[in-house]
Amino acid sequence: MTSDIKIPAFEATPIDSIPQIAATVRQSYQSQKTKDVEWRLVQLRKLYWGLTDYSENFQAALKKDLNKPPHDAILSEIHHLIQELNLTLKKLKDWVKDDKDIEYPWTFSAMKPRIKKEPLGAVLIIGPYNFPLMLNIAPLIGAIAAGCTAVIKPSESAPATAMAMKEMVEKYLDPESFVVVNGRIPESTALLNEKWDKIFYTGGASVAKIIAKKAAETLTPVTLELGGRNPSFISKSTNLALAARRLMWGKTLNAGQVCLSQNYVTVQRDVVDDFVKHLNVVYKEFYPNGAKTSVDYARIVNEQQFDRIKKMLDTTNGKIVLGGETDRSDLYISPTVVLVDSVDDPMMKDESFGPVWSIIPYDTIDDAIKIMNTVDPTPLSLTTFGSKAENEKILSHVTSGGATINDAWMHGAISTLPFGGVGESGMGSYHGRAGFECFTHRRTIVEVPNWMDKLLRPRYPPFSAPDFKRHLWMTSTKPNFDRDGKPLSGPGYWLWLIFGLGGPSAKGALLRWIVLLTSAYAVFSRYRSGRGLEFWK
CATH class of the missing domain: 3.40.605.10 (Aldehyde Dehydrogenase; Chain A, domain 1)
Known part of the structure; x- marks a missing residue:
């Protein structure tokens, strides 16, 4: 039983030992053993x-x-x-x-x-x-x-x-x-x-x-x-009961101390009252006797964080439509929803990082998008519960580190997928690969064979204009678009695309193919005559 396990008292590492600890892990890396x-x-x-x-x-x-x-x-x-x-x-x-299936010009193929x-x-x-x-x-x-x-x-x-x-x-x-x-x-x-x-x-x-x-x-x-002030989106198309259930779960796990959970929900004005009713129903389903007495509900980590969250509730101009109970001695804050009417409300200005969140009504989807991009242009997480068309519009107009459609932050729960923020919600990603x-x-590593020195002649002094011209001709390509930026089309273009023999680069491509095939035949002939090794030296 976990109740029988003794937890050691917290003990800080001596500060004067830290330089040696850092030196030890550096030396361990330098020993090369970790490369195995x-x-x-x-x-x-x-x-x-x-x-x-x-x-x-x-x-x-x-x-x-x-x-x-x-x-x-x-x-x-x-x-x-x-x-x-x-x-x-x-x-x-x-x-x-090593990655070998990578893109590079064919002229570098011999360098592997x-x-x-x-x-x-x-x-x-x-x-x-x-x-x-x-x-x-x-x-x-x-x-x-x-x-x-x-x-x-x-x-x-x-x-x-x-x-x-x-x-x-x-x-x-x-x-x-x-x-x-x-x-x-x-x-x-x-x-x-x-x-x-x-x-x-x-x-x-x-x-x-x-x-x-x-x-x-x-x-x-x-x-x-x-983290970030993560938004969620609900419209008339939403299954309100399901959205309430899933968002309530996302904001009560770990007492809302989840960097991915919603900070506020934009709700179409016509369905705000119904959504609030569903939230109250699901709260009673999750916690029949209240969250405080439930063994399934966590607590705020310390008094500092408790005071920070409670200040948001104390200073809001909005209306509490669910919860609102607090107990500092128990570090308890109930799941709380506040109906606000302004992006400037204290509930909207800071990341709650707790079990409290806002509902802010909107009239059109463009209004909802404007709210999201005003509150936090680069949140860590975005959740949207609209129709397919609405969801796609939200995803294309609102930036976030990751996003989940029709649920609360499940994109962060899949250990094989990259997880990370964007802008002020972070940089870089991890999980899995x-x-x-x-x-x-x-x-990046290349290996230049000895025999390529003749092909590399243009880089050596003294400068040779003919060699340089031949090098540019061998390594250059013509664009597959015109001066207006429009892609070229027609039979000539398709010949150029498939064989490199048509379109504006026909002459150069043809000659390059001749040189390439001639070189390949020369290599093959030398090997057959037993002079292959001499050629490659």
Whole structure:
């Protein structure tokens, strides 16, 4: 039983040990051992067993930090990570292969261009408190898969999970390559003072700006997974009962502390009252005796976040149409919906990151789009419940990191798909293959054979005008469009497209084909005569 598991008291990592920790993971990377794919697979397998063996520890820790129900801890954190690990273990040997099926001009074919996947190096992962296990370990999976070493800095606002994570990592993973550093602002500052090859941060925009500024001093690349004032759309075409059910789930999981959940819903004015009725019905269905007494409802992480959310409710000019109950001593805020009439209402100005959200009426779909683009032009998530035509118009006119049609943020629940923000909601993406690529450098490599030196003559001094002219002729192509930007068409164009022998480049293409076929025949003839090796030297 999770109630019987003892959670270690939170203990900050000594600040004076942080430089040595950073040096150790750098040295581990420089040892080259992490470039061995089999080594990476072993670490990922050990992480799998660590998550499995510590499942009850993490459930107990998440219960202590957020009052997170055990089934939520399993589904939204532990099971999600297990799925991502299974995918990575299955696909990693394919992901690490050189890319050879790439586009390049035929004149470079002999150089055998390829893209080699190489790890970035020693990385720093800074995680948040809302999903304190999943949002630290998911990027770690990508880092291990890519061949990086890593220091993980969990949020001090989820101390029990941070300590359980530290214990698991130390027990199951290579201690020279993967280290958990716990602490608060001083420890985070000390970590940022070290040089990293990549920083991965999940959290709020204000801290992200500090991290990005610090990273810029050493030209360190960053991935920022932030949040936003996420919109949702409902019209007369919507199944209101279903939308109410799904949006209520999306905003009550983890007490609404989900970066993807809706901050507000634009609802066509004619159906606002009906939608509110459906919300109240589904609330009573989810929590027959109220959310406060339910074992399925989490709590706000701490008093600071409680006060921030409650201030939004205290200062709104809108009308509370569902919920509104709060209890600071229990860090409880009930699922709350506020009907507002202005984008300037306090409920609309900030990301709630809690179980409270707004309804703002609109008259036409263009009005709804205008509201969304005014409130937050680049939210992390967008959900829309309209007709097919309405949904497509919303998707084409409103930008977001990801989007879900007819549900709440399910695009972020699929561990195989890229997840990330855009604009002020973040940069970069991860999960699945995208997680591997997040910590990978794509290194272009070509191999120039000795025999090509005669073809490369135009680049050498002394300059030869005939050789240079021949080179341009061999490597140039004619456009397949006219001066007005219109594509060329007709029989001549199709000959040019298929064979390279028609249209405006007919003469050049024909001669190039002659040269190419002649060269190929010459190579074949030399091999047949036994002089092939001489030719290639």
